[in-house]
Amino acid sequence: MIERFGYIDELVPGIRWDAKYATWDNFTGRPVDGYLVNRIIGTRELCLALTQAREEAAVLGFGLLLWDGYRPQRAVDAFLRWSREPEPQDGHEDGQGKRRHYPAISRPEMFERGYVATKSGHSRGSTLDLTLFDLASGDLVDMGGDHDLMDEISHHGAAGITPAQTRNREQLCTVMEASGFGRYDSEWWHYSLVEEPYPDTYFDFPVD
Numbered sequence: 001m002i003e004r005f006g007y008i009d010e011l012v013p014g015i016r017w018d019a020k021y022a023t024w025d026n027f028t029g030r031p032v033d034g035y036l037v038n039r040i041i042g043t044r045e046l047c048l049a050l051t052q053a054r055e056e057a058a059v060l061g062f063g064l065l066l067w068d069g070y071r072p073q074r075a076v077d078a079f080l081r082w083s084r085e086p087e088p089q090d091g092h093e094d095g096q097g098k099r100r101h102y103p104a105i106s107r108p109e110m111f112e113r114g115y116v117a118t119k120s121g122h123s124r125g126s127t128l129d130l131t132l133f134d135l136a137s138g139d140l141v142d143m144g145g146d147h148d149l150m151d152e153i154s155h156h157g158a159a160g161i162t163p164a165q166t167r168n169r170e171q172l173c174t175v176m177e178a179s180g181f182g183r184y185d186s187e188w189w190h191y192s193l194v195e196e197p198y199p200d201t202y203f204d205f206p207v208d
Contacts, residue, residue, distance in 0.1 A: 002205060004197065005125055008040045008069060011047040014054055016133065017066040020147060021075060022207070027101035027148050028082045034072030036208040041070040043125040045197050050128070053179035060171060061135050067147045067189065068129040071122030073204040079116050083107040102150040114186055115150040123203055126196035128181075129189045132172050141168045147189055156185050 008015055020026040022035035042050070046069070054064050087098065087107065102110060110116040121127040129148075132141040144161030145154050153160050156169065169188045176183065176191045184190035 002203065004044050005041050005070065006044055006047060008042050008047055008050065008066065011042075011044065012050050012054060015050070015064055015066060019207070020067045020129075021071070027097055027150070028079070029097045032075045033078040034075040034204070034206045036206050039207060040066050040068065041125070041207055042128070043070075043193075043197050045195070046126045046128070046193050049180040049193055053175050053181070056175045056178050057132060058135065060175070062132040062141065062171070062175075063135050064130055065133050065140065066128060066130045068122060069127070070125045070203070070207065071120055071127075072206055073119075073123050073202050074206075076116075076118065076120050076123060080111070080118060083110060083116070100146070101148050104151055110150055113150070115148075119202055121192050124196055124198045124201060125203060126193035126198070128191050129187075130172075130191070131189055132168065132175075141172075143168050143172075143188055145188070154187055154189075156183060156188055 009017060017038075017040045019035060019038045019040050021032040022038040024030055026032065050064070057064055085107070102115075105113065111118065131143060131147070133139060134141060142165055144158075144165030145151070152158060156173070172188070173183055180194055181191040182194050184192070
């Protein structure tokens with residue numbers, strides 16, 4: 001691993017994580033190239049800002065659960081190859097992934113609409129996918145849609161979710177922006193460090 005990167009679970013105590021792309025529970029339906037262990041990596045600058053975000057969230061009674069951080073370029077390339085594969089036939093179990101993650105668009109449209117990129121900010125090491133959980137119960141907060149639901153309902157300010165779900169998204173946004181992160185308008189879970197240390201470098205070392 002590059003010196004200025006670290007494992008977030010070591011550098012930010014109290015963070016929960018579930019590295020979706022190291023598992024079968026993601027939009028491709030299989031572990032993704034470059035994710036060899038269920039851990040999440042980020043730049044040390046990201047970890048410092050995330051420590052502040054964890055503290056800001058705790059004041060509100062929340063913890064942070066991470067789904068993704070640094071993403072090797074080889075994983076992004078795997079997404080592109082997957083997008084060129086034929087869609088599963090109706091009734092096939094893989095069709096559940098489409099219903100859950102991209103119900104109203106095709107695989108190529110994920111890229112056209114900006115939900116997945118051929119060059120991802122994640123590969124620069126200072127972008128996160130995350131949500132809130134209730135510190136008292138441990139339950140995930142209801143955000144009106146799951147991680148990687150590639151649909152307009154996932155946009156900030158989306159119609160079709162409840163006032164409570166809107167407030168929950170706003171609370172996450174407030175926590176992250178107060179800690180030096182900027183939001184991505186099309187995905188309520190996606191935040192990037194504003195002052196990222198490697199704004200023009202896309203890394204490809206594995207998560208191992």
